[in-house]
Amino acid sequence: MPLASSTTSIRADPRIGHRSLFAGLALLLLGLMYLSLALGYRLYSPEEIWTALTAFDGSETDVVIRDLRLPRALMAPMVGAALGIAGVIVQTLSRNRIASPDTLGLNAGAAFAVVMASGLFGVVSLPGLSLAAAVGALLTSFVVFGLAAAAGGISPLRIVLVGVTFAGLFDSFVNVVLTVNETMLDQLLFWLAGSFADRKLGLALNGLPFVVVGAALAASLARPLDILQTDDSTARGLGVPLGVVRGLAFLAVALLSGAAVAMAGPVMFVGLVVPHAARALVGLGHRLQIAAAAMVGALYTTLADIVARFVIYPREAPVGAVTAIVGGLLLLVLLRRRAA
Amino acid sequence: MDKAITVAALTVAYGAATALSAIDLEIPKGKVTVLAGPNGCGKSTLLRAIRRLHQPKSGEVRLGDLPISGLKEKELARHIGLLAQNPSAPDDMSVEELVRLGRYPHQSMLQPWSAADGEAIQAAMFGTGVSHLADRRLGSLSGGQLQRVWIAMVLAQETDIICLDEPVNHLDMAHQIDCLDLVRRLNQEHGRTVVLVLHDLNLAARYADRLVFLKDGSVVAEGAPAELMSEELIEDVFGISCRVITDPVHERPLCIPIRNSSPRFRADTAA
Numbered sequence: 001m002p003l004a005s006s007t008t009s010i011r012a013d014p015r016i017g018h019r020s021l022f023a024g025l026a027l028l029l030l031g032l033m034y035l036s037l038a039l040g041y042r043l044y045s046p047e048e049i050w051t052a053l054t055a056f057d058g059s060e061t062d063v064v065i066r067d068l069r070l071p072r073a074l075m076a077p078m079v080g081a082a083l084g085i086a087g088v089i090v091q092t093l094s095r096n097r098i099a100s101p102d103t104l105g106l107n108a109g110a111a112f113a114v115v116m117a118s119g120l121f122g123v124v125s126l127p128g129l130s131l132a133a134a135v136g137a138l139l140t141s142f143v144v145f146g147l148a149a150a151a152g153g154i155s156p157l158r159i160v161l162v163g164v165t166f167a168g169l170f171d172s173f174v175n176v177v178l179t180v181n182e183t184m185l186d187q188l189l190f191w192l193a194g195s196f197a198d199r200k201l202g203l204a205l206n207g208l209p210f211v212v213v214g215a216a217l218a219a220s221l222a223r224p225l226d227i228l229q230t231d232d233s234t235a236r237g238l239g240v241p242l243g244v245v246r247g248l249a250f251l252a253v254a255l256l257s258g259a260a261v262a263m264a265g266p267v268m269f270v271g272l273v274v275p276h277a278a279r280a281l282v283g284l285g286h287r288l289q290i291a292a293a294a295m296v297g298a299l300y301t302t303l304a305d306i307v308a309r310f311v312i313y314p315r316e317a318p319v320g321a322v323t324a325i326v327g328g329l330l331l332l333v334l335l336r337r338r339a340a
Numbered sequence: 341m342d343k344a345i346t347v348a349a350l351t352v353a354y355g356a357a358t359a360l361s362a363i364d365l366e367i368p369k370g371k372v373t374v375l376a377g378p379n380g381c382g383k384s385t386l387l388r389a390i391r392r393l394h395q396p397k398s399g400e401v402r403l404g405d406l407p408i409s410g411l412k413e414k415e416l417a418r419h420i421g422l423l424a425q426n427p428s429a430p431d432d433m434s435v436e437e438l439v440r441l442g443r444y445p446h447q448s449m450l451q452p453w454s455a456a457d458g459e460a461i462q463a464a465m466f467g468t469g470v471s472h473l474a475d476r477r478l479g480s481l482s483g484g485q486l487q488r489v490w491i492a493m494v495l496a497q498e499t500d501i502i503c504l505d506e507p508v509n510h511l512d513m514a515h516q517i518d519c520l521d522l523v524r525r526l527n528q529e530h531g532r533t534v535v536l537v538l539h540d541l542n543l544a545a546r547y548a549d550r551l552v553f554l555k556d557g558s559v560v561a562e563g564a565p566a567e568l569m570s571e572e573l574i575e576d577v578f579g580i581s582c583r584v585i586t587d588p589v590h591e592r593p594l595c596i597p598i599r600n601s602s603p604r605f606r607a608d609t610a611a
Contacts, residue, residue, distance in 0.1 A: 220449065227441050229433065233424035233505075236393055238497070239417030239445040284433050 018288060021281060025295040029077060032302040036073035037065060040309045041316075044069075072196035075204040076305040076319075077298035079196070079260045080270055082211045084297020085218050085290050086256040087271030088278060089249050092225050092286070095156040098331070100272035101257040104159070105166035107266035109140025110258075111192055112170040115177050115184070124187050130203060133191075134210075134262035140166060141254035145247070154246050155232075194265040194320025196305050207259040214255030215294065221249055222286035229284065267320045269327025270297055276334055300326075342369040344501055344533040345390055349399035352382075352389050359385045360557045362399065367501075372527050372534045374548035376541060378578050381554040383537045384425060387503050390535065391422045403501075417445035421499035425506050425537075427490055431479030435489050438478060439465055442496030464495035468522060484515035491522060501533040502526070509539065516540075520547050541578070545569055545593045553577045569593035575601055 038044050044052075044065060051057075052065035086101045094103070101107060113136020117123040123132060144166055148158040174192075178185040218225075224245040227235045235242060260267065278292035304322040311317045345367040352360040360382045367373050367390070375383040388394050390401055392408050400407045403419055411419075421442075429438055442464065443457040465471045468488045478486060487507060494502055504523065508516040524547055527534045538544040544551055545565040552562040555577050561568055569584050574595055579602030587594040 223444060223447065223452070227444055229430055230438075230441065231424060231426075231428040233388070233393060233422065234427045234429075236413075237391060237417065237420075237422030237424060237494075238441060239412075239414040241413050279432070284430060284437055 018282060022291065022295065025292075025299065029295065029298050029302065032299060032306065033073045033077065036076065036302055036306055037069045039306055040069065041314055067201075068198070071199045071201045071204055072305055073302070074201070075199055075207070075263050076196050076302040078204060078207060078211050079264045079267060080274070080297035080299065080301030081294035082214065082256040082260040082297070083267060083270040083301070084274035084278065084293035084295075085215055086253045086260070087273075087297075088275045088286070088289055088293045089218055089221075089225065089253050090271065091275050092228055093156065093246060093249055093253075094160045095229070096160055097276070098272065098335075099160055099163075100269070101253060101260075102167065102266075102268060102271065104144055104163035104253070104257075105140050105170060106137045106254070106257045107261055107268070108167040108170035108174070109143075110134070110136040110261040111174050111266060112136055113139070114188060114191060115174050118184055118188060119177060119181070126191075126199065127203065129188075129191055130206075130262040133265065134258045137258040137261050138254050140170070141250060141257070145250045149243070149246075154243065190318070191265045193318030194267040194323075195308075195316075195318050196264055196301075197316060199263065203263055207263045210255045210259035214252045214259065215290075217248060217252040217255070218290050219287065221245060221252065222290060225249065225286040226284070264301075265320065267301065268324040269331070270300055270323050273327040273330045273334075274300060276330075343367065344369040344404070345535075346402040347386070347390065347399075348402065350386075350389060350401060351397045351399050352385055352394045353397045358397075358557055359394075360389065363557075363559055365552065365559055365562070367533065367535055368550060369533050370527070370531050371549040372524065372536065372547055373550045373552060374536045374538050374544040375552050375554060376538055376544045377554035377560075381577075382557040383554050384505055385557075386554065387505050387535060387537050388422075391420050391503050392416060393422075414445040417497065417499075419499055420501045420503060421494040421497040423490055423494045423502070423504040423507055425509070429478055431477060433478050434474070435470060435476050435478065435481070435492075436461065436465070436474040438489060439470075439492045439496050442493040445497060460498055461492075461496045464492040467495060467526070468492040483510055484512075484518060487511060487515070487519050488522065491519070491526075495526065499532075501535065503535045505537050506539060507536070508543070516543065523547070541569075541574070541595050542587075545595070546587070546590055565593055569595060 037049050042064065044061065048061050049065055052062040056062050056066055083101065090099050090101055090104060091097055110133040113132045114129050117128065117132035123129060144162050148154050148162045224240045227238050227240045228245065232242060274293050274297040277296045278289050282288035282292045301319065301323065304326065305319050308317045308319045308322045311322065343366045347363050347365040350360055350363040351358065363386060375386055377383050385394060389396060400409060402408065408416055439461045443460060446457065447453065465474060468491050470485065470488050470492050473481065473485060473489065478489065481489065508519050511519060520543060523534055523536065526532050548565050550562065551565045551568050553560045553568065553573065560577055561573055571582055571584050574580065574582050579600060581598045581601040583596045583598065584593050585596065
């Protein structure tokens with residue numbers, strides 16, 4: 001934290017400001033998670049929710065709340081937080097404010113792996129697809145990082161170029177396969193659109209350690225990431241080992257995006273938009289930026305998951321479509337503001 | 341004369357092309373040393389090799405008596421600060437946020453931010469006259485202000501040695517003088533050893549205690565500007581015929597270029 005100095009700054013001690021900001025975000029998130037339990041095709045009262053969580057008796061209400069609503073109320077914020085943090089890191093790594101885990105081809109790699117698993121091994125169950133997605137995202141991140149790092153130092157531009165290339169390749173392959181194979185399209189469309197619906201609680205629990213480790217790794221890199229915002233010569237002049245930091249940062253992105261795509265499928269635009277909101281709230285320091293991106297990301301996906309239940313009521317829209325529409329509009333606003 | 345840095349038989353190559361061949365040089369402590377020479381002579385490469393941004397093919401750079409190849413990244417960054425050529429940072433970063441980055445080599449996971457860090461960034465901003473800009477975004481600054489802020493960042497690093505790679509390239513005349521006066525003051529008032537790469541021979545002569553001429557990856561000559569700035573040597577190094585007079589204000593040698601004398605350029609003009 002900057003030392004509040006009377007000569008250079010008339011701001012109040014920013015620590016107090018940030019503390020209440022994060023407390024406010026946390027309260028908001030708890031509120032949304034509660035709404036995620038209460039709202040949907042059917043509406044539940046606080047008593048019904050409380051009974052279902054504390055004294056489960058197998059009634060239909062209890063089953064819906066515990067087995068359908070609770071997993072998504074827990075999973076949506078985890079996925080949002082993971083994608084928000086991953087977005088911050090990718091944008092810093094690539095020195096590009098419109099990059100995201102999608103730019104690195106991670107979601108496309110996951111989709112590719114899911115299609116392969118489904119086509120070659122007949123995997124159709126959600127846990128199977130999740131595993132395939134996680135493996136696909138991880139392998140893609142290693143391949144992209146490896147190629148970007150090959151032939152001389154890894155540069156921000158190379159990261160984006162290699163990532164975008166792989167995203168395009170994987171996407172085209174997926175499209176070709178799904179066009180030819182309509183049965184597979186029907187089976188996989190629900191996954192490819194990204195959703196929190198019909199996930200079991202176990203999936204959230206499996207994803208949790210990866211999100212926690214990825215977030216901890218990201219937080220531990222906060223200081224060198226601050227410096228990666230400058231050019232390579234300056235960063236090295238300050239004593240940052242670029243290769244090591246970039247490798248670890250990539251690993252954090254792989255863990256976070258891999259866990260997210262395994263839980264929810266490709267949820268687009270979260271990793272792109274959330275970092276902008278985080279910077280607007282707390283500035284460019286990564287310790288706070290990462291924390292804020294986790295909170296804002298969690299809020300964003302949780303809200304999107306609730307909205308997705310109502311936009312084409314009584315049916316449910318894929319949450320990935322909601323985040324993409326809202327995110328796309330937000331991005332246009334951001335770009336407009338930058339151009340102005 | 342005390343030496344801050346010794347360059348011994350240093351050879352640096354980019355792939356097959358040799359950028360520096362067997363350079364021997366001593367950088368005196370507490371002085372301003374300026375590396376000068378024509379484009380592509382290796383002056384920036386030498387500066388970057390001194391800061392270990394280039395791995396030598398052979399030879400070594402010593403900090404005092406220690407080879408820098410044995411130092412850890414942060415350790416080296418506590419001894420030598422670098423203002424890179426055309427440094428960049430996000431436009432929406434604040435001045436104070438940038439200056440704070442200079443404290444990185446002094447921090448660790450266990451000791452993230454100390455009172456000494458706060459004092460160092462305040463002193464650095466005060467010393468460069470940018471305290472009043474602390475909350476401004478970098479994108480809103482003028483070129484001259486921005487360069488001062490970058491120097492403040494390097495100052496916050498609190499190194500004995502500061503390397504600046506063509507720091508006045510994009511500045512107008514007033515800001516060039518302003519920036520180099522600032523560097524000079526840091527040297528005189530704080531005793532910091534300064535190594536500068538400068539394009540402009542007259543600025544080099546004006547600010548250098550010690551001037552080093554490079555040509556084709558080798559040191560051609562070194563010494564005090566008054567000894568070094570002869571018409572013959574300048575013609576040999578820069579390929580330009582000139583008159584050298586004494587600047588009546590600063591009593592430093594002043595080069596007045598007459599015409600390009602290198603055979604390559606003459607051929608161009610003839611054709």
